[in-house]
Amino acid sequence: MGLSASQIPEPPKKDLPLWDVKLGEVPKWVGRRDISPTGVYFAFKRAELKFHNKYVHVKRGGIAPYAMMLTGYCIISYIWSYDHLKHDMLRKHH
Amino acid sequence: MVVSLFSQFDSPWLFSIPLVVLALLVPWKLFVSSGASWAGTRSSVLLESLLGMLMNQVMQPLSKKGFNWVVLLSSLMLMLMTLNVIGLFPYTFTPTTQLSMNLGLAVPLWLATVVYGFRNHPTVALAHLCPEGAPNLLIPVLVVVETLSILMRPLALGLRLTANLTAGHLLMHLISSAVLGLMELSVVLSGITLFLLVFLTMLEIAVALIQGYVFAILVTLYLDENL
Numbered sequence: 001m002g003l004s005a006s007q008i009p010e011p012p013k014k015d016l017p018l019w020d021v022k023l024g025e026v027p028k029w030v031g032r033r034d035i036s037p038t039g040v041y042f043a044f045k046r047a048e049l050k051f052h053n054k055y056v057h058v059k060r061g062g063i064a065p066y067a068m069m070l071t072g073y074c075i076i077s078y079i080w081s082y083d084h085l086k087h088d089m090l091r092k093h094h
Numbered sequence: 095m096v097v098s099l100f101s102q103f104d105s106p107w108l109f110s111i112p113l114v115v116l117a118l119l120v121p122w123k124l125f126v127s128s129g130a131s132w133a134g135t136r137s138s139v140l141l142e143s144l145l146g147m148l149m150n151q152v153m154q155p156l157s158k159k160g161f162n163w164v165v166l167l168s169s170l171m172l173m174l175m176t177l178n179v180i181g182l183f184p185y186t187f188t189p190t191t192q193l194s195m196n197l198g199l200a201v202p203l204w205l206a207t208v209v210y211g212f213r214n215h216p217t218v219a220l221a222h223l224c225p226e227g228a229p230n231l232l233i234p235v236l237v238v239v240e241t242l243s244i245l246m247r248p249l250a251l252g253l254r255l256t257a258n259l260t261a262g263h264l265l266m267h268l269i270s271s272a273v274l275g276l277m278e279l280s281v282v283l284s285g286i287t288l289f290l291l292v293f294l295t296m297l298e299i300a301v302a303l304i305q306g307y308v309f310a311i312l313v314t315l316y317l318d319e320n321l
Contacts, residue, residue: 048123056126061137070123070183073116078185080113082108085185 102267103191104261113187114195121176148172151307155314159321161313170199172311178259178302182295190305191263193256200251200284203313209245211320219320252314258305269294 021029033039055065078085105112128138148168153161174190181188181230189195211219223240224233269291 024281052126056137057128057135058129059133059135061135065126065137066124070180073120073180074183074185077113077187078118080116081185081187083108084101084104084106 099264100265102263103188105187105192114189114192115189117177117180117189120175122182124176125172126179133220146174152310152314155311156321157318157320160314160317163317167310167314167317170313171306174199174255174306174309176306177304178306179299181263181301182302183261184299188259188263191256191259193252196252196255197248199309200248203272204248204316207313207317207320210317222319247312247316251309255305255309258301262301264299266291266294 016029017034018026018029034043051065055061055068105114107113125141126137128134130139131138134142145168148165148171152164153172156164168239169188173272175187179283180186211222223237223244225236225240257295269287273284273287273291276287
């Protein structure tokens, strides 16, 4: 009983990180990405876990992760509401 | 294009998604639950102590029967406080300035407490409509008044939160516009108005925290009446 060497599935090959990919091969690299809804969800989840493991789940963390999250949220809110805000920007009388 | 004072309360859209969706995700993502460390990290200990404080506040008015509701009510308190305070940051959107959202929170919670009371002990719940020791002639009037006051509760809950936050944001908007406008005329006046704006901002932070607390505590009190 037991599996022979030919029956054991090979582990999935790790793809190159983006900064190691040559410029000409970038479109092929992008084509290999998983852009299904689950793929996008797990990509965000991996990024979130990487951030948390680096800044939050440490013995003696600080305010840095929360400050970064809030700053990022303010910047994204600005970009989100730019169309609404641009009419007010150069007005003399509000 | 006429931009009114109240246009700051519109939820802007990007790629067919309103900003309110992102704003509602903030309390969920900002408080990170503890990782796989049994000893506890600094952030998890701080978060647990904050949650413990909030749960104590919610448990105080409740009898033992109501402790099933503590998790719901304390998470409601934390969510409202967070949404209100984060809304004071620049360019962010405050979902609790929208009456639709506040009524959407107030009506189901209030209705749950009323239905809970009427389902478990209908006689006692009906008896609450007539205060003890009331003169016999006044009883019909008092029952009507008590019924109306119970029906007004969700409206008051939702409107209180909306009005406080909307008024605060409007005042900050107006006074900051006044500071900018006065800069050309008189720097001293502009400085005094800026000084006032600093104090107003501190007041708004306090109001944001208090209004979240009041909303949850009132729901707790309505629940305690019906337990």
